[in-house]
Amino acid sequence: MDSLQSLTAESFTYPQSYSFPPFFTLQPNLQTRLSQLRKWSRLIQRYCRHYHIFKLSLVSALDTSLFKNAELRKRLSLNDALQVVDWMTRDEGGRRAEWIDGGLDAKGGTAWVYWKRPEEWAEVIVGWVEETGQKSTVLTLYELINGEMTVGQGTVSRDWRPKSNAHGTLDFHGMDPDLFQRSLAVLVKRSKAQVFGSEDQQGVKFF
């Protein structure tokens, strides 16, 4: 994560709110709070997409520039950050996150950040399979995530993709295996894929 961050740190632009001091205090007014949560949600998703983060540990992320504005000397408190992510996991937050270790009460503070939800990833994978004519062939999970053939589809596109056509061209190369399995599970449920094999050597066949 650190190496990725150092590579592309200069290219991430923070929103204007990021330099507004009250942004780092969770607002008591419900309407203001809703706007604030939406803005934080958008910021976290953009940040994670930019740095290709799928799993966010709040405790360690708290000192990164995501939650801490060094210039303002302001930081979102751990409690507030938990509130923000918890909001993202709920329906009104668009289910843009999911607690991995029991959520808010467990104080674990690690969550999936769904800048794409598994269903959306499933669409992306199906799109790629159709594009490359891989239907009905058996592929291993390892080669899908780490293999040479999926490298190009994301990293390149991020540089030249037109803003309007952003959807559906993002890469799943280097994706978290667990999340990838979740996405495949969606496809299996829709009977568009079949997963077989044992722990290490899992294969998948798309229909």
Add this chain to the structure above:
Amino acid sequence: MFLQPLDLTTALRPTLLPDEALLFVQDAVGLYEGKYKIPGLQNGHAYLTTHRVCYVDNMEPRKSSTAVELKSVDRYEFYAGFLKSSPKITLHPKAPKRASIQIRSHSTIPNPQRAAQSPSRSSTTSPVHRGASAFSNSGSGSNTPRSNTATWVCTICSFSNPVPANFDTATANSNTPLPACVTCGVKPSFPHVLKASIANAAGRQGSQSQSQAAVQPLLESHGQYRENSSIEYIEALWREESALPAKSRFQCPRCTFLNHPSLLACELCGAPLLTTESKAAEVLGERIGRPESPGPSLDSASLGIDHDMECVKFSFHAGGEKIFHERLKGAMVQRKWLLQNAPPVPDSSPGNAYSTAIPIDGDIGQPSVRARTVGIAGLERQGLELRRKNEAVIGSAFEDLDALMASAKEVVALAESFAKKSDEGSADANQLIAESAKALDMVTTKDMLGSSAGSESLYLSEMARNLAEYLTDDAKGILRKEGGIMSLVDLWAVFNRARGGVELISPMDFEKAARLWEKLRLPVRLRQFKNGLLVVQQADRTDDKTIAQLLSWLQELHTSSFIPEVGWGHEAFGRGVTAQEAAHRFGWSVGVASEELDMAEEKGALCREEGIEGLRFWENWIVDDESDDFDDDINVDPFFEIDQVMKNLEDMGIF
């Protein structure tokens, strides 16, 4: 001209003239002109002052409030009320001087209207009403030639004795020898004969109402008639009526016995005296009119300026009439309006110009410049000086009439204070204290309101008005000094201090009164912040105004005060403010300021920043969604379960 227009204060109370003092307030009062209700003036407050009787309407206080000046009141009557007819106090105007001749001629012929009314026997009219006359002064008994046929009815044997021919109503007094009753030999009382004689003299003029009008001034002049004992008065009325000319009596249709006009059934044979149609009319009137009040009302608003009023009645729907009557009596005796233009008393001892003059009158407590002496000697000396001063005032006042007029004010004050001192001591101190409270303009005291059932609420509503006046008084500028808003506790303290430590208001009463402001539509309002703090504000000062004020200040900060080391877009966001800064800026107390900021935050106008420096408030840029870019496909919208269902349905091939 009898009903005068009335100026009201901001708190919808009568504006008092200089020297005018409020004596009594009563709510639920209606106004009558003659026998008729005045439409639109049927539910209001009656304010009795030393100069006027004011009516302030509850519904339309600005439009239909009116006053009767006591100086134009000739006399007043008290009617105790009967069944559903409320107690009333009638004020008769003084007759205009120019009309006296015309009146004489008018009064000698029987009033056709009155003659027509009498047989109709409307059961709602009381004896007092019937006696009401516009020209009360006209038939002065001393001017009318005495009648030889005057009779007085013996109280023992009811025999009608002739009044002796040498009995002159104008000159006779209690020492005049009176002959005993012809049949039983018991001597009559002087007032009894006097009344009979006057009644007779007036009755000859064809209208029994004149008699009663004439009786009172005469009796008063003889000092025999005690107006405060209403029983005696009603008795007198009754006796007059027993001496009515036969014409105005009511003949029984069955046995032709001449009944007293107020009887409903024949005294002799028991036959009903009311005709069927008048009964029907009565029943009808009962059904329609009762929920309101039985009296008829004027059909047209004939309250013109040049309209000659017969008399004005104050009808007390909720009691309080007795005290009102008492105080009215007092005010009529004191005649304070006469003193309004009296010049101050010339001081006889110029070297002692500012010595303490009359301590009872509260507002003469001028700072004294005399030499200070301490201890008992000082007190003694003070007392001595005071006595000397009073002596001088009284002495110079009686030197000649001019001097008396000049020093009238102070003499009256002295006389009042002496009168009070001669009373029993217990109520004395209270009275004195109330007096000094009144001098401070804090006029509503519990003492001033009656002890009737509604007096608690009346007390509160009067205090609410009192408070509103106090707050909106420009001279004091209480609210302005506090930045247009102050906490109720502060106001309570200030108000009680202004009362000079007497007639203090309990916090509970105070809060209750403050809560009445909104109901009474007064120009101040009570506001509760969300943490429970109660504050007082001008009614027109709304939250929106406060927010606008705060925002414009924050706008100013965008450019005015530049802080060099800021890390945020100073031009875009301005700067955060603390409650202290806001308090300093607007002259609020810090508590109020933080509450106002909280309020603005709650309305979404501000947002907060918590930091190690404390709580700061900023313009709310967070709700402004446009400030962030929408360049990508990041989705933060709520997730709807319905999508999932639709998708499932789609997958199952239904769509």
